[in-house]
Amino acid sequence: MIDVIIPVYNTPINDIKRCLESIFKQTYQNYKIYIIDDGSKEEIKEYLDKINNKNIIIHHKTNSGVSNARNYGMKIS
Numbered sequence: 001m002i003d004v005i006i007p008v009y010n011t012p013i014n015d016i017k018r019c020l021e022s023i024f025k026q027t028y029q030n031y032k033i034y035i036i037d038d039g040s041k042e043e044i045k046e047y048l049d050k051i052n053n054k055n056i057i058i059h060h061k062t063n064s065g066v067s068n069a070r071n072y073g074m075k076i077s
Contacts, residue, residue, distance in 0.1 A: 002031040005073030007066050009038040013047050020056075031055060036073045039063030 004023060008016065016035075023033060037048055037060045048058045061072060
């Protein structure tokens with residue numbers, strides 16, 4: 001299994017969609033996606049919470065920087 005960690009901080013929704021679509025197109029399907037929301041605006045949080053996919057896990061946290069978000073993603077994966 002592969003764990004994909006995606007830190008997000010006010011990332012445009014279209015960019016998040018493109019990123020996920022790229023992962024979904026891969027032939028290897030044994031993966032988990034961890035999206036770490038590092039204190040984004042409410043509209044980004046709402047979009048992430050609407051994602052309904054068994055392979056995607058969303059975590060919201062207080063903003064502490066991209067490195068901390070990646071490390072947090074590695075810890076929970």
